[in-house]
Amino acid sequence: MPDAPGLELIRGEIEAAHPGAVLDTGFAQERAVLSIDPAHVLAVLGWLRDAPGQGYRFLSSLHAADYLPATPRFAVHYELLNRDRVERLRVKALLADPAAGPVMGVGGSAGGAAAPFSTPPPPRHPQRNGEEGQPLPEIDSCVELFPTAEFQEREAFDFFGIVFKGHPNLTRILLPEDYVGWPQRRDFPIGGEPVTFTYNERAYG
Amino acid sequence: MAESLKVNRSPATGPAAERSEVMTVNIGPHHPATHGVLRLVVDLEGEVVKDVRPIIGYVHTGIEKSCEDKSYWKVIPFVERMDYVSYFFQMEAFCGAVERLIELEIPERAKHLRVIFLELNRIHSHLVWLGTTALDLGAISMLWYCFRERERILDLFEMAAGQRMHTRYFQVGGVIEDIPLGFEAKLREFIREMPVRVEQYQALLDRNEVFLSRTKGTGVVSRERLLELGVTGPLLRAAGEPWDLRKAFDYLAYPKFDFKVPVGTVGDNYDRYRVRVAEMVESTRIVEQALDGLPEGPFIADDRKYVLPPRSELSTSMESLIHHFKLVTEGYRVGPGEIYYAIESPRGELGCFVLADGSAKPARVHFRDPSFVNLQAFRDMSLDGYIADMICSLGMLDPILGGVDR
Numbered sequence: 001m002p003d004a005p006g007l008e009l010i011r012g013e014i015e016a017a018h019p020g021a022v023l024d025t026g027f028a029q030e031r032a033v034l035s036i037d038p039a040h041v042l043a044v045l046g047w048l049r050d051a052p053g054q055g056y057r058f059l060s061s062l063h064a065a066d067y068l069p070a071t072p073r074f075a076v077h078y079e080l081l082n083r084d085r086v087e088r089l090r091v092k093a094l095l096a097d098p099a100a101g102p103v104m105g106v107g108g109s110a111g112g113a114a115a116p117f118s119t120p121p122p123p124r125h126p127q128r129n130g131e132e133g134q135p136l137p138e139i140d141s142c143v144e145l146f147p148t149a150e151f152q153e154r155e156a157f158d159f160f161g162i163v164f165k166g167h168p169n170l171t172r173i174l175l176p177e178d179y180v181g182w183p184q185r186r187d188f189p190i191g192g193e194p195v196t197f198t199y200n201e202r203a204y205g
Numbered sequence: 206m207a208e209s210l211k212v213n214r215s216p217a218t219g220p221a222a223e224r225s226e227v228m229t230v231n232i233g234p235h236h237p238a239t240h241g242v243l244r245l246v247v248d249l250e251g252e253v254v255k256d257v258r259p260i261i262g263y264v265h266t267g268i269e270k271s272c273e274d275k276s277y278w279k280v281i282p283f284v285e286r287m288d289y290v291s292y293f294f295q296m297e298a299f300c301g302a303v304e305r306l307i308e309l310e311i312p313e314r315a316k317h318l319r320v321i322f323l324e325l326n327r328i329h330s331h332l333v334w335l336g337t338t339a340l341d342l343g344a345i346s347m348l349w350y351c352f353r354e355r356e357r358i359l360d361l362f363e364m365a366a367g368q369r370m371h372t373r374y375f376q377v378g379g380v381i382e383d384i385p386l387g388f389e390a391k392l393r394e395f396i397r398e399m400p401v402r403v404e405q406y407q408a409l410l411d412r413n414e415v416f417l418s419r420t421k422g423t424g425v426v427s428r429e430r431l432l433e434l435g436v437t438g439p440l441l442r443a444a445g446e447p448w449d450l451r452k453a454f455d456y457l458a459y460p461k462f463d464f465k466v467p468v469g470t471v472g473d474n475y476d477r478y479r480v481r482v483a484e485m486v487e488s489t490r491i492v493e494q495a496l497d498g499l500p501e502g503p504f505i506a507d508d509r510k511y512v513l514p515p516r517s518e519l520s521t522s523m524e525s526l527i528h529h530f531k532l533v534t535e536g537y538r539v540g541p542g543e544i545y546y547a548i549e550s551p552r553g554e555l556g557c558f559v560l561a562d563g564s565a566k567p568a569r570v571h572f573r574d575p576s577f578v579n580l581q582a583f584r585d586m587s588l589d590g591y592i593a594d595m596i597c598s599l600g601m602l603d604p605i606l607g608g609v610d611r
Contacts, residue, residue, distance in 0.1 A: 029305055029544040059435060060547060061556050061573035079545050079556065079573075086453045090545065148435025151581055152573075159269075174262035174610055183270055186568070190274050 002087060007032045010054070010089075018043045023094065031090050038076075038093040038139045045091065045142050048080060056080035056089055059146040064156040068186035072096040074137050074162060095162065098135035134161075141167040159184035227255060234263045238341050238596045241606025245599075247592065254587050254595050259580055265610040272570040276536025277303055278377065280570060284557075285371045287572055288608030290333050293319075293326040294550040296375040298557035298572065301456065302546035303377050306539050306561055309511055313500045315379030316458040320495045321392070322365070322374060323457075324488040328399065329358040330551035331481045331488075335406065338478075338600030342419050347409060354402050357395055364388050378512040379505030392496060399489045403482060410478070420475040424586040424598035428472065434585070435578045438553025440602065443480045444472030450549035462494045474594075477601040484551075511537045536565040545573075552576050552603060572611060576604040 002010065004027065011022045011034065021040035026033045036044050048056040060079040067073060074095040081088050141164035142149050153164040154173040161182035164170055172179060181188060233244040242263040248256040268287055272280045284299045285292040297319060304311060311319075336351030359369040365384050366372035374380055410416050426436075428444040441448055449466045451459045467483035469476025506512050513532055514525035539561040547556035553575030560569040583602055587595035 029542055031545065058432060060554060061545065061558070063558055063571045063573070065543070065558075065560050065569050065571075067560075067568075077545070077558070079547075083448060083453075088545075146435070147433045148578060148581065151577060155577075172262075174265040176262070183267065184569070186273075188270075190270060 002032050002089060007034070010034065010048075013051070014044055014047060017047065031088060033090045033092055035092045035094055038095050041076075041091075041093045042140045042142060042145065045078060045080075045145055048089070048091070049145060054082070055084060056082045056087075058083055059142075059148050060088070062142075062146075062149050062152040062156065064160040064162055064184075066160060066184065066186045071100075073100065074160060076139055076156065076162060078142070093139055095137040095139060097137055136161045136163045138163045138165055140165050141170075143167055161185070225250065234260075239599065239606075240337060240604060241609075243599075243604065243606050243609070245595075247595070249592060252591050252593075254590055254592055257584050257587050257595065259583055261577075261580070261606070261609050263610065264606055268611050269570055269572070272567060274566065276565045277539060277567060278532070278536055280567065281375070281377075282371065282373045284570065284572065285373065286607065287611050288550070288552075288555075288574060288576065288605045289370070290605050291326055291330045291551050291555075291608075292371050293322050293375065294548060294555050295557075295572070296373070297323060297457075298546060298548050298550075298555050299559070299570070300375045300377050301548065302544050302557045302559045303539065305546055306542050306544050306559060307377075307511060307537075309378055309506055309508060311379050311506055312503045313458070314383075314502045314504050315506075317495045317499045318380050318384065318504060319375060320458050320462070321492050321499075322362070322380075324491045324495070325358050325361060327488045327551045328485050329355050331485050332358075334481065334551075334600075334603045335478075338597075338603070339410065339416070341596055341600045342416055344410065344413065344416060347406065350402070350406065350409075354399065361388070361392060361395065364391065376505060376512070378508060379503070381505070383504045389496065392492070396489055396493045396496070400486055403485050407482060417475070419593070419597050420473065420478055420601070422471070422473050422475075423590060423594040424474045424477075424601060425472050426582055426585045430585060431472070431582060434582045436553065436582045438549070438551070438575055438579070439477060439480045439484065440553070440579055440582065442467065443469035443476035445470055450547060450554060454547075456548060458495065459491075461498065462491050464488075464491050464494075474597050474601040481603075538563060538565050539567070547573070550575055552605070552608075553579060572608075574608040574611065576606070576608040577611075580604050580609060 007025050011025050014021050018040045020037060021044055022034060022036055024035040048054050058081040060081045063077050065075050065077060067075065072094040074097060076093045076095065078091040079088060080091060139162060141153055143153065151173060153167055154170060156162050157164060157170055158172045158175050159182060171177065228249050230247050230249055231244065232247060233239045234242045239245065244260040244263065246258045246260060247254055268283050272283055275283065281296055281299060284295045287295055332351040332355040336348040339347035362372050363369045365388055366374040426444065428446050431441050431444050432446070437448065445468055447466045447468045452466060464487045467480045467487065469480050509528045514528050518525040519529055541561055541563045543558070543560045545556055545558045547554050554573065555575055556573035558569070558571040559567050562568040579602060583599065586598040586602065
């Protein structure tokens with residue numbers, strides 16, 4: 001783990017090349033954290049990987065998290081590892097939810113162009129989000145930099161609906177292809193899943 | 206997940222067409238050689254694998270989502286069932302992550318006990334791997350020998366925890382109970398015997414012509430490519446990279462113990478076999494050292510806000526009863542924070558990400574499962590080889606589909 005001055009040096013060097021890329025730095029539970037703007041994710045990851053003296057060449061884990069009441073709502077975590085110095089660094093790309101309206105909790109209207117008094121049509125599965133046309137948060141895919149991210153980005157897409165632009169095959173990986181919704185989001189209820197038996201297959205399947 | 210299963214046939218023109226025909230074959234999801242519910246869609250040209258796409262998700266049970274609805278101590282038995290062969294490792298990853306979030310130091314005795322059980326679990330996991338993989342390669346008797354030793358490990362688990370599998374033995378703060386009387390003697394007997402057994406396995410396999418010709422030189426992937434793909438564990442070490450989180454990071458009592466990290470040279474299936482078999486012996490050494498140096502003292506931390514009070518106090522102490530009641534009904538609260546804690550499981554880096562929002566339930570529990578990540582190397586391992594070698598490579602990859610699909 002880089003120490004506090006080391007982390008500030010990293011921040012300064014990234015800021016010099018890409019102004020506005022780093023939003024915040026911090027230490028959380030023995031881990032240096034670099035919060036970044038998702039627009040610069042590839043530049044930051046590429047710099048940390050290739051710049052001399054950095055060498056965070058191993059991506060241990062890529063996962064997403066949903067911080068629901070907070071804005072920006074989503075984050076993609078990149079757990080980077082420098083195996084020579086045995087240092088871990090977390091890069092956290094903060095992603096706003098484009099489906100969230102101006103008021104928290106009233107989602108669904110893309111772009112906010114809907115008339116104020118019109119009632120939206122009831123969704124097909126009221127308990128599920130991720131209907132067609134719902135705008136999804138987007139971030140650049142880092143598969144080119146770290147080929148290991150391929151499955152893990154697909155998993156983040158599968159469960160959170162985060163679109164990784166430039167991913168070679170961004171499809172659902174663990175859930176069935178025709179599944180509707182992003183089940184690991186915090187507003188997706190547990191138990192909202194009808195159990196499909198033979199007799200009700202037509203209704204739900 | 207579902208992919209249409211169509212047979213690709215290039216137009217047959219000329220005499221060479223028969224050789225260049227590409228056929229798409231489906232293997233699994235229920236197939237004895239896929240070591241779980243894994244489906245492989247393989248493009249074959251004759252017997253040569255031209256492309257392979259692993260299709261996963263058949264045993265996805267939404268464990269990570271279910272964990273969000275359980276208080277922290279109830280999550281432990283859930284995460285054990287992800288990678289159902291190395292359940293102690295899942296427990297350690299989760300408990301260790303929560304302990305770091307709440308900054309709870311566990312007693313030395315608990316650290317040693319955890320190491321003992323983790324390493325026994327590593328031997329157990331490698332025994333399951335060796336038995337089933339050798340079975341795939343036609344060495345049926347290996348399965349019985351490996352499962353004989355595995356049974357003894359399970360007996361040890363049962364003796365200490367009451368359960369043979371999914372023991373829920375590790376708690377946040379330590380372990381749930383001290384090892385019982387007679388456990389040490391039984392464990393020492395096992396430690397004495399295990400290296401001899403490993404030698405016997407090697408005597409069966411190391412000069413077996415069929416085994417050697419099927420493993421040597423097959424499934425080779427370079428060290429650089431494995432690192433790019435994020436592969437860790439014995440697969441990476443077999444390619445000559447001595448990377449082991451037990452050595453690299455300081456967790457539990459591992460820095461105290463003297464053990465070697467076996468590495469291979471070529472990175473073929475034979476090296477993978479040798480590395481894992483050598484690891485069994487090293488794990489036995491670690492267990493022995495942990496048992497020799499087992500310190501006296503408490504086996505669980507003495508923090509009543511997180512750890513259940515001893516049973517004996519409940520009938521005499523009102524305060525203990527209140528703590529017990531609060532811990533069992535509501536659970537303990539964990540202050541806001543997030544952590545990624547990684548340990549070396551039998552398959553590589555097992556990481557646990559826990560996001561706490563201040564309530565008694567985690568806001569997110571995510572496991573970076575080594576089988577899931579390592580499976581990406583499967584295409585590189587089997588491309589342009591024979592389909593029989595692909596089966597061998599899959600066995601040597603050692604994926605546990607419960608961990609892949611979670």
